[in-house]
Structures are given as structure tokens and as C-alpha cells.
Amino acid sequence: MAPLKLKLTKHQAPPRRLDGTNLTWWNSPIKILDPLEKLVREVTDWKKLSNPDDISILKNYDGMLFTCDIEIGDPPTRFSIVPDTGSSNLWVMADSCLDCEVEGCRTEDEEFLKDDCVASQSKVTRCHNFYQRSASTTSQIVTDETGSHKTFSIQYGSGETAGMVTRDKVKFGSWEIKDQTFGEAQQGATFRQLPFDGIMGLAFKSISVDKMDPVFDNIALGNTEQGMSLSKLPIHPETDREYRSQKQYSCFAFYLSKDECRAHSQLHIGNFDRGCYAKDEELHFVPLSSRTYWAFNVSSIIVAEDNMEAVEFGDRRGKGEWKNASDITELQKLHPNMLPPKSFPDNILEDVINNNNKDFATRYSDPMLLCDDCKAIADSGTSLIAGPSDDIGALNLILGTNEYGMVACDEIRPNVHVVLKNEKGEDRIFTLTPDDYILRFQGETVVECMSGFQTLDAGFWILGDVFMRKFYTVFDQGNERVGFATANESC
Template identity: 30%
Template sequence: AQYYGVVSVGTPPQKFTVVFDTGSSNFWVPSAYCISEACRVHQKFKSFLSDSYEHGGEAFSLQYGTGQLLGIAGKDTLQISNISIKGQDFGESVFEPGTTFALAHFDGVLGLGYPSLAVGNALPVFDSIMNQQLVMEPVFSFYLKRGDDTENGGELILGGIDHSRYKGSIHWVPVTEKSYWQIHLNNIKIQGRVALCSHGCEAIVDSGTSLITGPSSQIRRLQEYIGASRSHTGEFLVDCRRLSSLPHISFTIGHHEYKLTAEQYVIKSIEDQTFCMSGFQSLDITTRSGPLWILGDVFMSEFYCIFDRGNDRVGFAKAV
């Protein structure tokens, strides 16, 4: 996940950089009592300095791709921009596995998924916001910019929609399973022809995932279609000179097609030399409703995304 912002926990406020993650529902920050390497290089929460801290006492563990994150549950005041949330459930992590968190540019994660996805009965942040009536409307919206502007990477609006960030109309689609922000994909077209997910499939809109992921059998075919080949490090690369001749890929959601051109689904990385990485990755996730696709930041940076908890639906419009 490469999009984050700053929030504060406690009284007086202690600042943390967090990922706003629609693919999970817990909020956690590193604890002052954390001993792993990952915590050494990040901001740590000192509960003993906060007047508003309430000790929860239960231990919790969160499963991530790289291993288990262990921590202690508590409650405290959470400040996000100009709103102040009292008694927010959160976790203080005391152990963060692997190098993933050590190398991360963020301290913690703020989940924006549904309550059913939250571990340890914690009430998610946006549920607290709704319960404490801190926003006008029970919606939040993401605008993610592409490119290297690290200072201003985009915007998250809690409680509304920023009409200056999109053009055309918003198209809505119902949430099919209230845990992730899960929706139905009718199909995926390559150069206008149905090529994948041909009988429909389920997808989640996930700000905490960088790429677009899908079942390995389908992604293997997709990489072939776009002429991507696996590098020695396992990424799929395409020839940067061929971008203009690569097919466009469209996701049919509801009655609308959301089209990505090669310029949009290929990630240009400029290290020693420019190389072009496919924005698609295989990840096999099975749910009751079948295999899941993940529409991560590669998708979300082209479309303004509105998450509506009041009506359990997601809205998409072309981002400006």
C-alpha cells in the first residue's frame, strides 16, 4: 500500500502515519512495548502518556500475508483531520513479523471495511464516526493520484464526496457481501472482447492493495494477452516501447465498463533504467462466492471511488 496519511491518538495527541485500508477493518499502531525490528524504525504509541487511554486487556492477532501481527486492545481518542472520535477501539502491536512492516513507510493501518471483518470485536473507525454522528452522510470517498507527487498523493473525504475530483456521472453498484467492500464483476474484456471472468465473478475494492489481483489461472492468461513475461525477481514485465500497441482492459461492473489503457495498467519504474511492470498479479483467495479479484490502487487511481455505508453500495466515476 503506498497511500497514507497522518492521524493522532491520545491526549495530548501522538501522531502516526497510517494506511487507510478498505480491505481490513481494524485500526492499529505500534506499541511502546513492541520489541520487533519493525517497531524500532516507526512511531510508537505510549499509552502511559495519554490521559484518555483505556486499557482493553485482550490480546489480538491479525493475519497478514507476511505473518501474524500481535498486540493488545485498547481505546483512546482518535483525531483524523478535524474530527475527533472518542473511545475508538484500536490495537497496539507488540510484535510485527517479517521485513514487510520494517520496510514500510507507514506506522500502522486504519481499516475501513465492515465490522464483520474486524478482529476481536473492535468497532471500526468509520462505525464510530457514524455512531458519534461526526459526519453528515455515512459515505467516504477516495481520490488517488498516480505518479511521483509524494507530498500530495490524493485525498480521502470522510462523510462526503469531492465533486471536483471526478467528471461525468457516478455509477453505483451494490455490495454483495458486507465484510470487504465486495462487488460483482460481470466480466473482464480485453480489447473489447470478453476474455476473463466470463460468467461473472466477485471483486473487492481495496485501497490497501497496490495492484489488481486475480486467480492465478486467469492472471496467467491475462499476462500472456499483454505480452508480459516473468522476470528473475518474479514480477511480470512488458517492453516499455510497446505500450501504445498493448490492448485496453475493461472491467464490466453493473451496466458500465471501466477501461484501463496500457499506460494506466503498466507501472513504470525508474531505477537504474526504466522498466515497465504489469499492474496485474496473481493471488488466490477463495470465498463462499468463489474466487476474488482485487481492484487495488492501479484501478482506484483511474476512478474516483465512493464507499456508501448508508446504502451498502460503491460508486465509481472517472477521476480527474
């Protein structure tokens, strides 16, 4: 059986502001497992393919959310779920859920496509599909130590989902897991207006609520109808003669397209696709720091206008001369993480202090250090890049964001460089330009822009879809590492 490629289709949806007028999707939670961030992604539902066993569809809702289809039970019920590397549990809404559905919701047949690459989202919430245990001949109740039906509860930013633990047949692409443990959600108010039916965690079992086996664990271990476990990916797959592109390995990968009309986004299960990233690059594999989230160490995150090749990693704080102690105090009030600046032209320092000139850093300063030997996770279930409030606050101040995260679309802004060390101890720089991290949306009359950086005080950074759209990302479970390389325009 060849590796599975799941196709993603982008759906346009107008975001909403925090003030309720139009545009913002953060600060409304759907994220799993406290203490992660509070984000909401605008969603619609799925478009069927003629051969769902070979290709399933994932959907990208304004770059905010991806879903794919799974089937549960016999006879099977199809569910639209979020494949999330930031959590580990599988759950779907149950027919006993009292607060999952919205009155007046639309059925799947009411969705329509504007063209082949962009789908229109109705203003009416999509009706959910529900799991009905009594209708499945292969369902099994999971009991606790008292013999009662076992329960589960997962906490989210603004609520929780909870229900019963069940075991049943799950079909994911061409894989069929005979006895997959999952949650039947009986509480769904947090998600009822978001048109997906559940979430499929792709992180490790150690953070799984009630230690339910993650779906990919069962696939990798061979707990499927096929009964074949997956081999480890070769350490250097691009150069290893034993590597085979049509062989299945214990890994999966995300390709998030910048232009869905040119190339669909994809989720690859069981291997990666060499055609999805630059020919002159090899995957840069970063070892995991723990088998929890897909967590790893980050050498540094630096904001700089100049080419990062000029930065000496052994001395990231620069050698510029401060004017005097009072100037240091004033500048640090404006930009706490700013590194020593270069010599300012006449009157620039006065302009910076008196007028709070937010773009001075991009023109007259040395690099700004946001992170020095910190931790991060790669998370397909997070839309933005999230980090500590002090660091993101300083960065967004330079970017000129307002209280809703909106920015002017035409200003000059710096690059953001993420430096990652591979298994050999070699650093590679992953550069995000303003075109990568400033998100553009068509407003009612004009194009509007917002920052792709979000505050989150969780003790680590989250490299979400903004980062993964620029860099093809391989989650190598067998070798406990994550690989990155510059994504191609098409795949």
C-alpha cells in the same frame, strides 16, 4: 463542520525485484486478513501541514501505498497509518514491541523534499512512533471474560501482528473519537522496515478481528466529540436538490492522481467531490454483495483491442469459426481463456502455435473473457489488480510478462474492460488502457515497465490502486454501495 479532505503526496522510491536486484513490490506481504494477497508497497513518512486539523497528508509511494496521520491519547502521539478499505481494524505499534524498530533508523527530521510534489525516500528505514499507554491520561485497558488484558492477533501473508486491545482518544482530522478500541501491536517484524506505524481499516465490523469498532463506524454513528451522526448520501446525489456538497454524509472517497505535480491525491471523508470526475458522467453506484469487505458483483472482465461498444453482452463468446479440433487444442494450451478467434491471415495460426506468439490475441482474436459474473472488492490497500491465477496468467502471457512481472515498454497491448451493473441493473464499461495498467519506473539507466495485474486465488478479484487511479471511487457506507466515475486529471 465541513467534510474533510486529506491530501496525498507522492514519494519516489525504487522498487525491488524478486531476485533482489532492483524492481518488484509484490509477493512480499503487508496485506491484512488471510486469504488476501501478498503485496508490499514502498513507503516513506509524512510531511506536516500548518493546519493538520483541516488537511492531513496522505502519501503515495510510487503509486503503491498511501498513509495519513492520526493522533492517539492525551497528550496526543501522532502516527502515520495506512487507510485500508480491505480491512477493518485500527492498530499501531506499542512501546512494548520488541521487534518493531530497526537499528540505525532515521528520524522524521532527516527527510527532505526534492521539490514541491515529489519527496525522496532515504535508503535508511524511518524510525517508528510508538503508543505508550502509561503516558496517556485517557487510556483504558480492555479486559476479556477472565478480567485479563484482552489480546488480539491479525494474520498476514508472511507473519502476524499481535498485542493488547486498548481504548483511548483518537483524533482523525477534525473528528475526535473519545473511546476508540484499537490494537497495541507488540509484534511488528513484518512491518518494521516499512515506515508506517499502523493500519486503519475502513471496511465493515463483520470482518474486524475481535469485533473492534472501525474508526469510520464511530464517526458515522456520532461516537465523537461532536456527537453528530452522519446522514445517508442521497441515492442520486448529482441530481437530488437536497444534496449539499458541504454537508457530511456516511461516505468517503479516494482520488488517486496520475500526476502528483499537477494534482495531489486525496481522501475525502464525509462526502465526495464533484470536481474530481468527468462532468459528463454521474457516479455509477454498484450495490454491495455483503457487509464484509467492500465487495460487489462484476458482470464481466474482458480483454479486447476493439471498442467494447461492439461487444454484445448477451453473447460474449463471439461467433468466430475455429479451424479444426487440433487447432482448438493447441490454442487453448497457450491461452486457456481465449474466445473463438476471427479468421487468421495466412501462416498466422502456424506462427502462433509454433512460436508461442504472445501478441496474436490483440490483432486477430475476438475478446477474451476473464470473468463472467464474478465477485470483486475495491481495496485502497492493494497496489495492483489481483485475480485468479488461471485468468491473470493468461492475461500476463498475452502482455508478455517475464517471471518478475516485467514487460517491454513499447509493445502493442489490448484494453481491459470491467463491466459493472448498477442498482438499476444497467451495465457500464470501465476501460483500462495499457497506459493505465502498465506501470513505469525509472531504472538505473532506462525506464522499466511491469504489469499491473497480480495472481491471487482468493475466490474474488481485487480492484486496487491501478483501477482506483483511473476511476474516482466513493465508498457509500450508509447505502451499502460503491460508486465509480472516470477521474479527472486534476481535482
